[in-house]
Amino acid sequence: MSGIIQNRDTFLNKIANQLNRAPKREIEQPTWQYQPQDRVLQDATQDELVAVLQEQCHNIHTNLVVTNTANLSGALQRVVESFGGRSVVTWKDDRFHKYGLSKLMNEQWPQADIELHVWNYEQPEENIRQAEKANIGITISEITLAESGTAVLFSDKDKGRSVSFLPEKSIILIPKSTIVPRMTQAARWIREKIKSGEKVASCINFITGPSNSADIEMILVVGVHGPIKATYIVIEDQ
Template sequence: MKGIIENRDTFLNKIAHQLGRTPTKNIEQPIWQYQPQDHVLKDATQDELVAVLQEQCLNINTNVVITNTANLADALQTVVDSFGGRSVITWKDERFQKYGLSQLMNEQWPQANIDLYVWNSAQPEENIIQAEKANIGMTISEMTLAESGTAVLFSDKDKGRSVSFLPEKSIILIPKSTIVPRMTQAARWIREKMHSGEKVASCINFITGPSNSADIEMILVIGVHGPIKATYIVIEDQ
């Protein structure tokens, strides 16, 4: 359900009066002569966008693995092993089954002594406890921005944001078809969803690699408020 703005005109008219201005109505959106946001990587193919993403990930200390659905389970297992295994927390997301990961997650991981916890909306406190102690958090990107190396994550009752924040390492699955040039396309996509009445997540996270901060004396520190290591697994899904 869309929110309703009440008494907006009254509020704006009062501000205009206090400023000694005449209230303005029916303002048309300007048409700018230059719109670089629509031209950056405009004609790039998906393969070219993947290349841009890979190059940017070098700058944000993020490893990129490219695979297909047939080899995804093996690729994921390799990344999990490189991160030390032990424990993984994931969303409750049907896409894991779609990508053929059910056997790995539900059968092979327990046999390999890797604890798997799936986000449970009925146990909010337990979710946080499990996210805090998990070695790896695994999520799926809704849209990925090649220019900045940013994964867009939609949270909901089955997709807690703590999965990408609290574990020490992060794995984000990125369907190749979701890769777009930059923030322009993501903002437009979200706006179109809202205008069409489609339900949009109340919390949308833009994740750009592992946690980074250079607030103190411009010295880069990784892992201050999130994962210290991150890997994107790009899935050839086209």
């Protein structure tokens, strides 16, 4: 149900009268002479953006793995094993099947005693319980910021936000094509989706590596309010 703005015209007219000018009904977005937000990594290729992301991952205590679709299953398995296996929670996302991960998740993991829970919007309490006890959460980035090492996750009924912050470890799959220079491009991308009438998640999470906090005496503490370890897996999809 859409919200209703009460007494908008009366309010705007009152402000305009106080400023001794006619009320404006349309506002034009200004065109700035200088736009430094677009210059950072403006001409970088996707390979160069991957290199920037890799360097930033070192700064944010995040491991970065680069692979392709054919080798993704093996790369993911190695990361899961390095994190100790045991239990995994994931979104219900068709892209896992698209990337050829169905056999790994649905056959190989049960055989290796790795428990898998796939998000089910019809079982909200069970989803949270499984995410709380899971060793690893696996998600997929919609758009990825090379400059800051930030993955952008869109939540919906099949993609619970708890998957990215309740488990002890986080694995985020990053299609190479989603990597952009910085927040500038991400904000513009989201805005264009909204302008075109596309449904955009009400909850958008910007995740930069594992949980970090240095609020007390500038001492870095990892894992205060989220995963203590994180790995990004960049998938060559171009």
